[in-house]
Amino acid sequence: MNSNKVGALLALVEDPTDFPANAPSLRTLDAAVRCPICSEYFAGPVSLLCGHCFCSLCIRNAIATPASKAQCPTCRTHVSESQLRPNPGMEDVVSAWKLARPCVLGLASKQLEEDVVGEPAKKKRKLDDDSSRVAGPSRTSSTESTSRSDADVPSSSAPAGEGHVPKPDFVVACPLCTQSMKYKFLEAHMTNNCAPVSPSKPSAPPTSKSKSQKNAWSDIMAPKSRGKDKDTSDADHIPKVSYDTLKDRQLKDKLAELGLPTGGDRAAWIARHQRWSMLWNANLDRAPAKRQSKAELLKELRKWEDERAALRSKQKREKEKEKPDDHAHLKTHNAEFKKLVAAARPKSKGGATNKEVEVGIDTSPPPSSAVAPSLDLNSEADVIVVDSDDEDEKGKADL
Amino acid sequence: MNSRSNVGAAKRLMTEYRQLVSGGSPDGMFTAGPISESDIFTWEALISGPQDTPFEGGVFAAKLTFPTDYPLSPFKMRFDPPLFHPNIYPDGTVCISILHTPGDDPTMYEQASERWSPVQSVEKVILSVISMLAEPNLESPASVDCSKLYRDNRPEYERRVRESIREQLGL
Numbered sequence: 297m298n299s300n301k302v303g304a305l306l307a308l309v310e311d312p313t314d315f316p317a318n319a320p321s322l323r324t325l326d327a328a329v330r331c332p333i334c335s336e337y338f339a340g341p342v343s344l345l346c347g348h349c350f351c352s353l354c355i356r357n358a359i360a361t362p363a364s365k366a367q368c369p370t371c372r373t374h375v376s377e378s379q380l381r382p383n384p385g386m387e388d389v390v391s392a393w394k395l396a397r398p399c400v401l402g403l404a405s406k407q408l409e410e411d412v413v414g415e416p417a418k419k420k421r422k423l424d425d426d427s428s429r430v431a432g433p434s435r436t437s438s439t440e441s442t443s444r445s446d447a448d449v450p451s452s453s454a455p456a457g458e459g460h461v462p463k464p465d466f467v468v469a470c471p472l473c474t475q476s477m478k479y480k481f482l483e484a485h486m487t488n489n490c491a492p493v494s495p496s497k498p499s500a501p502p503t504s505k506s507k508s509q510k511n512a513w514s515d516i517m518a519p520k521s522r523g524k525d526k527d528t529s530d531a532d533h534i535p536k537v538s539y540d541t542l543k544d545r546q547l548k549d550k551l552a553e554l555g556l557p558t559g560g561d562r563a564a565w566i567a568r569h570q571r572w573s574m575l576w577n578a579n580l581d582r583a584p585a586k587r588q589s590k591a592e593l594l595k596e597l598r599k600w601e602d603e604r605a606a607l608r609s610k611q612k613r614e615k616e617k618e619k620p621d622d623h624a625h626l627k628t629h630n631a632e633f634k635k636l637v638a639a640a641r642p643k644s645k646g647g648a649t650n651k652e653v654e655v656g657i658d659t660s661p662p663p664s665s666a667v668a669p670s671l672d673l674n675s676e677a678d679v680i681v682v683d684s685d686d687e688d689e690k691g692k693a694d695l
Numbered sequence: 696m697n698s699r700s701n702v703g704a705a706k707r708l709m710t711e712y713r714q715l716v717s718g719g720s721p722d723g724m725f726t727a728g729p730i731s732e733s734d735i736f737t738w739e740a741l742i743s744g745p746q747d748t749p750f751e752g753g754v755f756a757a758k759l760t761f762p763t764d765y766p767l768s769p770f771k772m773r774f775d776p777p778l779f780h781p782n783i784y785p786d787g788t789v790c791i792s793i794l795h796t797p798g799d800d801p802t803m804y805e806q807a808s809e810r811w812s813p814v815q816s817v818e819k820v821i822l823s824v825i826s827m828l829a830e831p832n833l834e835s836p837a838s839v840d841c842s843k844l845y846r847d848n849r850p851e852y853e854r855r856v857r858e859s860i861r862e863q864l865g866l
Contacts, residue, residue, distance in 0.1 A: 367797060369814045370814050603701070
């Protein structure tokens with residue numbers, strides 16, 4: 297079952313090496329939009345003060361690990377959680393690349409096949425109506441062509457070239473804010489700094505002039521308050537809490553306030569609150585459309601607690617397995633120890649070799665101290681066995 | 696069981712493995728991968744001795760053990776059979792700063808800049824170990840006897856290393 301799981305995971309994993317080796321630029325591109333910690337595409341990317349970018353949850357996790365000393369994993373400058381800033385630009389790049397990837401991948405592998413067949417330059421010329429391009433070495437031309445045709449695909453409804461003007465009723469995407477609208481509204485929309493377009497608005501602008509002016513003023517004067525109205529109060533980041541100053545009840549209240557379970561002991565509450573803050577804040581660093589619901593986050597929290605409990609009990613079991621060994625061993629073999637000591641003693645007195653004397657001294661302490669009894673036991677056993685062999689041989693000789 | 700307990704770590708290891716397989720190591724100096732399909736958290740690495748060092752010509756096997764919170768914590772690396780080298784403990788465990796977190800400091804001298812960080816990878820660590828084979832770091836003698844020999848009697852050190860390699864290869 298496990299092996300199935302690993303195999304399935306291996307098949308699922310997408311990584312930069314999906315792209316053929318002769319297109320290193322595509323591999324670099326794919327690697328550039330991945331988090332260096334989890335090696336997956338950035339999820340809610342945030343930038344640190346030093347400018348390095350990570351998944352929000354990854355970097356929060358990394359900072360919270362005590363051994364990391366709160367350093368940027370890449371350049372090791374000091375960071376703190378309050379310095380994390382969402383990087384929506386990177387987030388857009390990631391989602392755009394995710395969309396484009398299968399297409400680019402297909403083109404790249406197709407290109408590879410053509411190269412193998414052996415007539416890359418000819419076919420490319422036919423494909424490209426743009427004659428100005430130089431059919432150079434296959435690598436550069438392949439990346440060029442893929443990026444070009446990739447750009448063509450999603451924006452097929454938009455004006456493709458300079459000479460091509462769409463009809464007024466043609467729906468196009470604004471090149472600035474990507475909102476789609478009819479071409480005849482585009483110019484007005486762009487001169488208005490990408491104001492939201494509703495079909496009724498451009499038709500009757502003069503009547504609502506005073507009103508729109510008011511809106512404009514409120515935009516300028518209080519842009520922030522407007523944003524806050526939109527986000528409800530529970531969409532704020534959870535501030536850092538100094539748990540040591542809180543009493544048990546306050547801590548419990550805090551959990552209840554957030555709608556979290558209050559089972560377990562104080563350590564569990566603190567861990568739960570920390571983890572929840574991390575999940576919650578990381579979720580807020582994503583674009584609103586990509587955020588998870590609270591239920592999903594709660595599910596994730598429960599999964600994390602289960603994993604943690606499983607790991608702990610496993611460690612505990614292993615520790616228990618290792619620990620009592622010494623004492624149990626001593627207890628069960630105590631009688632044998634004594635017997636061996638008694639057997640060794642007369643020999644050491646009766647002009648025995650140095651080795652046997654040493655063993656005789658060694659054997660006396662083990663029952664009291666728990667230091668490496670097995671080793672001592674072995675050495676004794678060896679000596680005794682040799683002795684008994686000797687005796688046996690003597691007996692045989694006598695017989 | 697391990698693979699279930701942390702999907703994130705497993706995924707990251709898969710990615711590293713895939714990249715090592717398809718990209719290969721620079722100059723083919725080493726290979727690394729999980730020992731069995733069922734456990735992605737235990738790898739074996741085969742490292743060929745760097746050229747122009749006493750280790751040249753040898754092939755060394757090392758076991759890599761990954762923690763469940765990888766890559767937040769570094770993995771452990773142990774040569775099996777142990778290697779005769781100033782920075783390798785007699786039991787084969789490698790002592791190298793890139794495998795120590797900035798928090799724990801067993802040797803009290805290592806720069807934070809050369810410690811483990813989550814952006815490090817198996818490939819980078821093994822490359823560091825290869826350069827450590829070529830140039831031992833006498834400031835942190837994991838194997839004191841070997842360090843003394845290296846410092847006081849270099850030819851004898853080199854002879855012993857070569858001898859152990861021959862032994863390993865069964866020549």
